[in-house]
Amino acid sequence: MYSKVEQQFKFPEPKDYADDIFKIVSNPLMQKIYKIYDLVSSYIREFLNKEGFQEYKAVIIGPVTDPGIRGAKQVSIDYYGREYKIMSSAILYKQLLSIANKSAGGSGKIYFFADNIRLEPLETASTDRHLAEFIQVDLEIFGADHHEAMNVAERLLSYVIERVKSREELKEIWNYFEPYRLSRGLKSRKSLKEFNPPFKRYTHKEAVDFLADYLSSHKEILDEMKKLFGYKPKELSYSSEIPWEYEWLMSYLHSEPFFIHDYPRGSRGFYDREYPDKLGLLMDFDLLYPEGYGEAASGAAREYELSKVVQRMKETGEKLEKYAWYLDFLKKYSAPTAGFGIGLERLVRYICGLPSIYLSIPTPKIPGVYSP
Numbered sequence: 379m380y381s382k383v384e385q386q387f388k389f390p391e392p393k394d395y396a397d398d399i400f401k402i403v404s405n406p407l408m409q410k411i412y413k414i415y416d417l418v419s420s421y422i423r424e425f426l427n428k429e430g431f432q433e434y435k436a437v438i439i440g441p442v443t444d445p446g447i448r449g450a451k452q453v454s455i456d457y458y459g460r461e462y463k464i465m466s467s468a469i470l471y472k473q474l475l476s477i478a479n480k481s482a483g484g485s486g487k488i489y490f491f492a493d494n495i496r497l498e499p500l501e502t503a504s505t506d507r508h509l510a511e512f513i514q515v516d517l518e519i520f521g522a523d524h525h526e527a528m529n530v531a532e533r534l535l536s537y538v539i540e541r542v543k544s545r546e547e548l549k550e551i552w553n554y555f556e557p558y559r560l561s562r563g564l565k566s567r568k569s570l571k572e573f574n575p576p577f578k579r580y581t582h583k584e585a586v587d588f589l590a591d592y593l594s595s596h597k598e599i600l601d602e603m604k605k606l607f608g609y610k611p612k613e614l615s616y617s618s619e620i621p622w623e624y625e626w627l628m629s630y631l632h633s634e635p636f637f638i639h640d641y642p643r644g645s646r647g648f649y650d651r652e653y654p655d656k657l658g659l660l661m662d663f664d665l666l667y668p669e670g671y672g673e674a675a676s677g678a679a680r681e682y683e684l685s686k687v688v689q690r691m692k693e694t695g696e697k698l699e700k701y702a703w704y705l706d707f708l709k710k711y712s713a714p715t716a717g718f719g720i721g722l723e724r725l726v727r728y729i730c731g732l733p734s735i736y737l738s739i740p741t742p743k744i745p746g747v748y749s750p
């Protein structure tokens with residue numbers, strides 16, 4: 379079966395979807411990937427339901443959406459004469475639902491499978507992990523901080539890997555994509571490694587130190603990064619976000635997943651809480667896959683104090699009146715919560731060892747590419 383597929387199957391390039399999407403989507407190997415997607419979705423629900431989370435319908439449109447999306451553009455629609463946004467993430471609604479659920483006697487642990495639209499910058503077409511339309515499993519926990527959210531993230535990931543790792547389809551998928559993987563800066567894949575919490579937790583400062591240290595004795599890696607991403611690597615800094623190309627490098631140099639936490643203020647949205655006793659640092663985190671696959675999830679303890687939220691919004695030039703419902707909600711009902719969002723397509727990409735994220739779903743929207 380494998381050799382038959384190999385002979386017939388042509389690796390689908392982004393532009394091929396517009397030519398003959400049916401041919402790609404009906405291919406047995408691609409269908410095996412979509413089956414893994416289906417299973418992964420059900421294992422995530424299984425885990426979250428076991429842990430006492432309740433699923434809600436995802437929000438698609440609203441007066442405002444998440445502004446902290448790393449250079450991506452939001453999409454507006456005309457909603458009966460008013461401008462509405464399609465969710466880039468429904469983060470504000472998670473706080474609402476977690477607190478509402480708790481105040482009605484629930485666990486305060488909530489989630490949704492959220493469709494997000496982000497017109498990502500064109501340069502992300504070469505990261506192999508950005509789509510303009512994707513799903514994040516977005517969850518929120520009442521009364522938790524970012525470390526408790528990290529505990530849930532590492533248990534969730536370990537659970538899904540454990541459930542899926544012996545599926546027969548995977549070997550065929552791994553084998554087919556092996557040569558493509560190697561040429562896209564990913565490690566060879568013969569099996570799925572079991573993950574065991576706790577995962578290593580680097581502070582942002584420790585992560586930058588790790589990268590700077592590696593670079594000091596491996597200057598040649600900068601050329602490889604340039605080849606892989608198509609642009610000269612940006613500057614590493616203790617006071618800003620870690621650029622995609624360095625996230626790749628750090629991920630490539632690890633064989634287990636790991637966290638980076640405590641990002642500097644200014645690198646993330648107003649909803650990531652600042653440590654009251656460590657000003658300038660945020661109580662937030664990213665979870666990164668090993669083997670070069672990069673970021674899996676982002677999360678944080680939420681900034682829930684109205685005055686601080688308003689101050690942060692002003693700093694980043696947000697128009698307060700657009701956030702009227704949210705600010706009013708914080709004023710009346712605010713309470714501490716923490717949560718994270720884990721990208722479903724990226725998880726399937728990691729599990730299947732796919733050279734690029736667009737292969738994980740039948741109708742990918744790749745930044746800058748027109749396709750069905």
Ligand code: AMP
Nearest residue numbers: 508509512514674675676719720721724
């Ligand atoms: P963020 O809060 O922006 O980090 O988004 C949460 C998670 O959603 C990320 O950690 C990714 O796994 C996923 N994600 C974000 N943007 C994209 C994208 N453009 N394409 C695919 N997945 C994404």
Ligand code: MG
Nearest residue numbers: 664673675676
């Ligand atoms: Mg992120």
